[in-house]
Amino acid sequence: MGTLFFAAMGWCGTKYPGWWRGPRKPQPDPWKPRPDPWKYLILVVLGVGIGVASGTVFNNAIENDTIFAGQGMIASGLFSFAASNIVTGLISAKINRGV
Numbered sequence: 001m002g003t004l005f006f007a008a009m010g011w012c013g014t015k016y017p018g019w020w021r022g023p024r025k026p027q028p029d030p031w032k033p034r035p036d037p038w039k040y041l042i043l044v045v046l047g048v049g050i051g052v053a054s055g056t057v058f059n060n061a062i063e064n065d066t067i068f069a070g071q072g073m074i075a076s077g078l079f080s081f082a083a084s085n086i087v088t089g090l091i092s093a094k095i096n097r098g099v
Helices: 002-012 038-062 072-097
Strands: none
Touching: 002 038, 002 072, 038 072
């Protein structure tokens, strides 16, 4: 159950390419495919992977800590979301820049 929770938090933390530019304008021809749909797939898979890995590692690190008594899963989920958000945000900026 924890792995599914971390995967969901990683997916929710994934930033899409061009997130800093705001919402996109509607396409004039909506039936044509977008130019690079593989970017979204790579970012989602990376976000889910980072979310699961970071949530599991953080949960194991704070398992016996008294500060997080009773809230270990919530704190691990927030850490999973934040790690996915930061990593996919940086990668999405590099993908759009062409680096």
